[in-house]
Structure formats: C-alpha cells, structure tokens
Amino acid sequence: MASISEQLYDALGIMILGMSLVFVFLSILIVAMKLVALKFGPAPKCGSPVTERQPQSSQSAVSPLMAAVITAAIHQHRKKA
C-alpha cells in the first residue's frame, strides 16, 4: 500500500481534476443554455405588454366612462321603479 502522503498527493490531484471538470462541464452547459434561450426562449418582454393591452382596449367596445354612465342610469331607473 502506498504511503499516506503519496495517497494524499493522489487525492489532491483528483480534487483539482474533479473540481475543474465539474466547472468546465457546467460552464459549457451554461453556454449551451444561453444559446438555446436565444433560439427558443419566450418572446421578448417589450412586445408582450403591448399585445396584452391592445385586445383590452379593442375588445371592450364600451369605454369605462360610458360604462359608468350606463351603470348610473340603470341604478337611477331601478330606484324610480
């Protein structure tokens, strides 16, 4: 059996090799993930609020002001009845 200090030396080698391999492997993965995100990531954020807001204003044909007026009118009508 090799002496303890020799084994320690080997262990140190495995540590350096292992940590660098883990870092290299995961760093390559980071780069790969960034590339995938560029190609397949969700649509950029600046576009989404616009598309979200547009249907809101176009779908509701009645403006908030008109809606308030109509509500008030119905309310008054019911009160009278």
Place this chain on the structure above:
Amino acid sequence: MEGLIAFWSESGIANFTSGQLLMMGVGCLLLYLAIAKKFEPLLLLPIGFGAILANIPNGGFTEEGGLLYFAYHVGIETGVFPLLIFMGVGALTDFGALIANPKMLLLGAAAQFGIFATLIGAIALNWVPGFEFSMTDAAAIAIIGGADGPTAIFLASKLAPDLLGAIAVAAYSYMALVPLIQPPIMRLLTTESERKIKMEQLREVSKKEKIIFPMMVLGLTILFLPAATPLVGMFCLGNLMKESGVVDRLSSTAQNELINIVTIFLGLAVGSKLSAEQFLQMETLGILVLGAVAFSIGTAAGVLMAKLMSKLSGGKINPLLGAAGVSAVPMAARVVNKVGLEANNQNFLLMHAMGPNVAGVLGSAVAAGVLLAVLG
C-alpha cells in the same frame, strides 16, 4: 423436554449477541428520528426497520435466500434502485428556475468542493490509528458531501460496498440536519447587508427550453463524462417524461408509485447493511465525522462562490443562494429562504434558490461520474 430445549436454542433470547442488540438500538434510534423528529422519514423509517430485521438472530433475512439479501443484491449491488429513484427525482424536478438563470450552475459546481475536500480528509484520517481507508473508500465517503442520497448509494455500491450502510445513514441523516448545519455557516460568511439583497424576478421559460434542457445535459454527459451517464441518463429520462407532457401516465408513475415502491426496498436493503460486524467499527465514526465536514465545506464553498458572483455582478446576487448548491432538494433551498427572510422579511429567495439547488443535483452527479471514471 427435548422439544423445549430445541425451541429455546432457536429463540431470539438464547442467540442474541451484544452487537446485534446494539444494532437494533441503532435501528430504533433511526425509527425515533424518523417518527418523532421527522428526519427524512421516507428513508430513515425503512432503513431503521431494515436494521432491526437484519440483526434478528436466526431470522435469516440477510442470508442467501432471505428477503433483504435479495433486495440488496437485486437492487443495490446492481445499482438499479438508486437509478430508478434518480429517474423519479428527475420527473419531480422543475428546471425552470435554473434555465431562467443559468449562472446558478456555477454555485452548484462550487458546492461540490465539499466532496473533493473530504476525499483528502478521509485519506488524512489514515494517520489516526484504527483507520484504513483506501482511495475508493475515501471517494465513497466523500460523496456524502454531494448531499444526494441516490448518488451516494450508487457510488458507494460501486466503490465501497462494505461501507454502504454507514454512508447511506450518514448521507440521509445529514440531509435531515441541513436546517441545523447550514444557517450558522451561512451567517458566518455573509454580512447582514448581503443577506438583505433582493433578487430580480426570474424570466419566463418556454416549454421548448424545458424539453431541450434534459437532452442537452445528456448530450454533454455522453460527450465528456460517459461514466456519469447511468445517473444523468435516468435523471434526464424522468425529466423529459415530465416536461414533454405527452406521457403523463409514465411521468406520474415515475414520480409517485415507482419511486415509492423503490424507496421501500432501497431503505430495507440499506438497512440490511447495518449489521453489527459491518457497522460497529471505528470507520463508521470516521464516516459520520467526515460526512458532517463534507456538508459544511460544501455549504461554505457555495456561499463563497456566491459572494464572489455577487461582487462581480455589482450586488445583484444574494450570497445566501450559494448554500443551496449542495443539492439536498428542496431542504437547502428552504433554508436559504428562511435565513433570507430573517434578514429581510420581504425577501423571498425560495424560487431563486431552486436554481442552484437543482444545479447541485447535476453537479454531484457529475462529481460522482468523475470519481467513477478515475477510480472505478
């Protein structure tokens, strides 16, 4: 009268050895920790019970033909059980937080320093009389620092089957103790203002990214580290089943029924390794000490790496996140969230901590692959 003597000579009372009684005590302690303290009950309960069964005199559970004998040889010696569990874990894991912030992989890598530092520690322990760890023993012990049960059992079954019982018990016990081990280290290495750092909200992640991710991880493993493909491959299979959305039945089986069934037998089989002659050794004590050291160093390395990244990014990263790099999903992420909330009660770090947390699972699988490739 003869019948009575024959009955007596077969009874437990006549055949107990002190070692067996002590190991039954260890089994009961594990049951107590699982039931009363809720320490990883899913694993420690079957392991504790397995330890009791394995030490019954004349029970024959661990002899050839016994239930635990088969459970061990079919499931653990072959590496099948930990791999099936890993598939289930893959099906349970959402990589969204990591895909949204890939830099967190570096934290998962840094925390693996605990593994490799413990490798040196285990060899250095040979200077103490009574310890004689070979390099493969040391590697199997060191993987406790990966804080990942299936990975630890897989590697131990390949490199040091004799130490498997003690290694599995140490790994799962320390995973349960993460909320006690980590916070002091995290507080020691960070300042109050660093702990208060709030993180930006994570971006959305598309379904395509989530489907491509496991394929990409597998591809890289095939290219660079085929020794890790059993672990990473099963993990990616589970994850792909979940994310693809077309095999919900398989994904649900992997993350429920299958992982539960395998967990029962894995626990029993690990417990069967807790026999008096294998467990009551000086080495076990060393393994327990080294396991705690591995966890602590891993946590510290993760936090220091996160501190460095925080400095480089101009204070955008909360250094506490580094502690989540030692897998132990999701316990470590919860601990990060808790310590973050102590510093600032509006600071919810849980989602951010899931990134390094799942990165830690990959990191320890890669580290296990390196150890297998070099020593296996």
